[in-house]
Amino acid sequence: MKILEVKDYSELSKVAAEIFAAEIIHNPKIVLGFATGSTPIGMYQELIKKYNSGIISFEECQSINLDEYCGIGKDNKQSYTYFMHEKLFSKIDIKEKNIYIPNGLNENIKEECDRYDKIIKELGKIDIQILGIGNNGHIGFNEPGTKFSGNTTQVKLTANTIEANKRFFDKKEEVPKKAYTMGIKGVMNSKKILLLASGINKSNIVYKMITGDITPTIPASILQLHPNVILVADEEALKKLKSAFPEKIKKINEK
Numbered sequence: 001m002k003i004l005e006v007k008d009y010s011e012l013s014k015v016a017a018e019i020f021a022a023e024i025i026h027n028p029k030i031v032l033g034f035a036t037g038s039t040p041i042g043m044y045q046e047l048i049k050k051y052n053s054g055i056i057s058f059e060e061c062q063s064i065n066l067d068e069y070c071g072i073g074k075d076n077k078q079s080y081t082y083f084m085h086e087k088l089f090s091k092i093d094i095k096e097k098n099i100y101i102p103n104g105l106n107e108n109i110k111e112e113c114d115r116y117d118k119i120i121k122e123l124g125k126i127d128i129q130i131l132g133i134g135n136n137g138h139i140g141f142n143e144p145g146t147k148f149s150g151n152t153t154q155v156k157l158t159a160n161t162i163e164a165n166k167r168f169f170d171k172k173e174e175v176p177k178k179a180y181t182m183g184i185k186g187v188m189n190s191k192k193i194l195l196l197a198s199g200i201n202k203s204n205i206v207y208k209m210i211t212g213d214i215t216p217t218i219p220a221s222i223l224q225l226h227p228n229v230i231l232v233a234d235e236e237a238l239k240k241l242k243s244a245f246p247e248k249i250k251k252i253n254e255k
């Protein structure tokens with residue numbers, strides 16, 4: 001894993017967008033893997049700036065998202081489909097037909113998971129996948145205990161995740177209890193992973209993910225085995241790792 005330490009969230013957003021944009025320029029027909037949550041929002045704003053300046057175009061890109069809440073549709077402001085359109089897709093030239101996000105309204109779990117896995121298979125490998133990390137180590141909505149070999153699945157969100165995500169809702173009770181998520185297998189099949197972490201509340205989990213055992217208890221720990229992960233993290237998110245293992249960071253940085 002390559003660790004890029006940046007000063008703060010603003011720098012993180014710029015650096016991540018640079019890395020992402022370089023991939024699009026290199027391969028305009030690229031398959032992009034998107035995440036939601038608050039961490040990538042700044043990066044999406046930077047990508048929009050690059051699009052507006054004519055540096056990048058998404059016209060030929062395919063895009064696939066990690067996850068979607070169950071029980072709410074694309075017109076619901078809390079859905080990840082709405083989020084992606086509001087924060088990025090409506091402001092760039094990506095074609096609607098090239099956007100893939102699980103359908104949270106499909107109550108037939110098997111049908112929806114099979115449909116999404118078929119899309120993942122047909123798209124081929126995701127060229128670059130953006131990931132955030134949950135405080136409990138989840139990636140996508142693959143909560144602690146998820147099998148590393150799993151495909152797309154419907155998950156029951158943990159109390160920790162509901163607590164962390166309630167900030168996007170008027171009331172905690174409104175946070176959906178279930179979600180569809182791409183499995184860890186799909187994530188690990190990506191050619192390159194750009195993992196983003198910002199803020200002091202990620203410091204502990206970043207430390208555990210990198211220095212701890214590879215265990216389903218910390219789903220993100222599997223990323224230690226991926227050959228091409230870049231962690232872009234700010235000083236606060238790297239605080240614990242740096243103070244406990246300054247040499248380790250140096251070593252990882254040297255990789």
Ligand code: F6R
Nearest residue numbers: 035036037038039132133134140
């Ligand atoms: C959302 C997703 C989640 C988030 C994670 C961190 O698509 O994949 O795993 O990345 O919950 O969320 P933030 O960025 O809000 O801290």
